[in-house]
Amino acid sequence: MSHAWLSSPILAQLNSGVIVIDDEYQIHYLNAFIERHASVQLSEVQGKSIFSVFADLPEAWLKRKLMSVLDLNTPAFSSWEQRQYIFKLPHLRPITSSSQYMAQNCSMLPLVSDQTDQPLICILIEDATDAFVYQQHLSKTLIELERANRQDGLTKVLNRRYWEEQLKQEIHRAQRYHHPLSLILFDLDKFKDLNDKYGHLGGDFVLIQLASFISSLLRDSDLFGRYGGEEFGIILPDTGLEGAVEVAERICQAVAEYPMLFNQQTIRASISMGVAELLPKQHLLHDDVIRCADMALYNAKRAGRNRVCSYLAGETEYQKKVN
Numbered sequence: 362m363s364h365a366w367l368s369s370p371i372l373a374q375l376n377s378g379v380i381v382i383d384d385e386y387q388i389h390y391l392n393a394f395i396e397r398h399a400s401v402q403l404s405e406v407q408g409k410s411i412f413s414v415f416a417d418l419p420e421a422w423l424k425r426k427l428m429s430v431l432d433l434n435t436p437a438f439s440s441w442e443q444r445q446y447i448f449k450l451p452h453l454r455p456i457t458s459s460s461q462y463m464a465q466n467c468s469m470l471p472l473v474s475d476q477t478d479q480p481l482i483c484i485l486i487e488d489a490t491d492a493f494v495y496q497q498h499l500s501k502t503l504i505e506l507e508r509a510n511r512q513d514g515l516t517k518v519l520n521r522r523y524w525e526e527q528l529k530q531e532i533h534r535a536q537r538y539h540h541p542l543s544l545i546l547f548d549l550d551k552f553k554d555l556n557d558k559y560g561h562l563g564g565d566f567v568l569i570q571l572a573s574f575i576s577s578l579l580r581d582s583d584l585f586g587r588y589g590g591e592e593f594g595i596i597l598p599d600t601g602l603e604g605a606v607e608v609a610e611r612i613c614q615a616v617a618e619y620p621m622l623f624n625q626q627t628i629r630a631s632i633s634m635g636v637a638e639l640l641p642k643q644h645l646l647h648d649d650v651i652r653c654a655d656m657a658l659y660n661a662k663r664a665g666r667n668r669v670c671s672y673l674a675g676e677t678e679y680q681k682k683v684n
């Protein structure tokens with residue numbers, strides 16, 4: 362029993378595109394799916410070159426693919442992951458994707474005409490827009506997750522875990538390549554009073570404002586993180602103590618002069634900063650460097666706040682710098 366009659370209704374209802382061309386790229390057949398999506402009629406395009414009907418095709422690339430199908434008499438395939446689409450067909454989804462065109466998996470299958478023995482190629486176009494959109498959402502979510510995993514929720518600077526990881530890596534790099542590395546730890550002055558006066562929301566506002574302001578004063582290569590409540594750290598790669606103290610003094614002064622408007626009130630804050638350098642020959646761990654900067658910070662607080670103190674490892678004296 363012949364099943365030839367089946368092909369016609371199936372091709373008409375198939376939810377994939379079918380285009381049959383010959384070895385001169387002339388269209389022999391296309392199904393209703395292509396007629397619908399490309400707004401063409403088989404009767405109008407039959408015998409025309411596929412490259413004149415679909416003007417946006419990647420001609421050189423597609424010709425190479427089609428030639429290989431004919432020469433080797435084996436199918437070829439192109440997935441949306443390699444090339445989002447070959448035929449520029451609009452998809453019919455609401456705007457859920459950054460692309461307005463249908464993502465496609467395309468198979469190119471070798472055929473022979475049973476009437477003329479002419480070699481033909483059947484191009485099967487499957488709509489892969491759902492997979493494409495899903496993949497886009499997934500990539501976006503992964504990027505957001507990765508950022509959230511690195512960021513402090515309130516201030517958007519690096520969170521403590523990630524910042525400490527970076528510090529370990531930078532120490533390793535500095536020791537390996539004998540580059541200088543400095544660390545600044547700073548803490549807001551009398552932040553408890555600020556919280557008491559302006560409320561916890563006011564305190565949060567100050568943390569957010571200062572974190573953003575201080576970020577704008579740093580180089581891209583500096584690593585700024587929130588170490589705890591109102592304590593922050595800045596890793597300065599390729600920077601010796603002198604340079605780091607200069608940076609810290611610049612920040613300290615800028616913060617003291619930075620007015621923040623909260624609920625129609627101007628808030629002014631100050632910070633105390635401790636600076637330490639990792640000396641090239643030292644084999645310190647990140648805890649040790651943090652401890653050194655913390656000691657300098659403690660000294661800055663003890664000396665009256667709103668100032669920078671530095672710690673030189675190996676020395677018992679702190680160098681005190683007063684604004």
Ligand SMILES: Nc1nc2c(ncn2[C@@H]2O[C@H](COP(=O)(O)OP(=O)(O)OP(=O)(O)O)[C@@H](O)[C@H]2O)c(=O)[nH]1
Nearest residue numbers: 548549550551552553554556561562564565590591
């Ligand atoms: N609003 C707000 N307050 C915080 C946050 N984290 C810590 N704090 C507050 O910061 C204050 C820190 O107080 P202290 O450790 O006594 O230090 P200080 O008042 O800044 O005084 P000095 O550091 O000695 O200058 C506490 O009242 C904490 O509740 C936060 O995320 N938001």
